[in-house]
Amino acid sequence: MKNILITGGSGFIGANLVHRLSQLDQYKITVLDITPPRFMTFPDHVRFIKSDLRDSDKLKKIIIDDSIETIYHLAWGTIHETATRDPLGDIHENVDSSLKLFDACVNSKVTRIIYISSGGTVYGVPKQLPVNETHMTNPINAFGISKLTVEKYLQMYAHLHHIEYTIFRPSVLYGPYQNPNRRQSAVTVFTYNALTGKTIHIWGSGDIIRDFFYIDDLIDVLISALSVSECKNKIFNLSGNRAIRLNEVINTIKQILKIIPVVRYEESRLIDVKEMILDSSSARNLLNWVPKTNLDKGICLTAEWLKRYFPT
């Protein structure tokens, strides 16, 4: 039995990860989050602790009491927009809390930290596409800077304290358990707005290109990271099968849901790069990872979930 701590386990990725991991018998799961899960109840054998990562004493006690060996570090309190509006607050909320976590792991039984960074922001404006993990990192928003800073600190702690790390840099995810009101993913938000008759707001002309991918495909690779030795001390981009413009996302939603949404185009934002396509061949080759869910199927699954949790 491996003892796992998931920070931010009540959020979108965390809830999906807890749901899948708790069905396997090999893991004893502890979840730490400032809020309880919003759209599900965790099974009885998952220990949920409502706490802020920045409460160092409590965090250290949890890591020792639960003999934590592996940590998924998912807790994060900002998105591009909010981080860039208040960079100092972002550092306090996310860099500070991450450092407290890494510090709590020193001299404990923790041997591995799996951290979700951000493929969409740490590189900045791409010099060429697709972008692989050796591309220079020049983030153009505060979110990307904090995500990259935490990567660097994790590597430093790993080097000094013999903790292994795996860093994943996913592109934009979407799917069930993603709160459409948090404005994290165009696919979930556009689907939700189309279903509820709300206006879809797009910054720019809708030509922005991203490669969205479905949450279950991320969870596959997060779980395999627990057993595949090639993950040790490496950084992996993760992305979907297809890069797509935002206007094409809207057309796909129209065709699938048979709804014509109201779309409003706003001025483009300096915090967004125009095109981001990640090269995830390292994950595909070394981890044998293949994203399986195409956009049409992913939108159908997301729409089914949204209808259940946000009835109109």
Ligand SMILES: NC(=O)c1ccc[n+]([C@@H]2O[C@H](COP(=O)([O-])OP(=O)(O)OC[C@H]3O[C@@H](n4cnc5c(N)ncnc54)[C@H](O)[C@@H]3O)[C@@H](O)[C@H]2O)c1
């Ligand atoms: N969703 C995406 O498309 C995406 C893409 C790339 C990277 N990521 C990263 O993956 C991680 C998880 O993302 P998500 O989409 O599940 O986010 P989310 O906002 O749904 O979940 C984050 C969780 O962290 C918790 N949290 C925040 N600050 C905390 C603190 N100080 N102490 C304890 N808990 C705290 C929140 O309560 C929340 O439940 C984040 O680091 C995010 O930046 C997400």
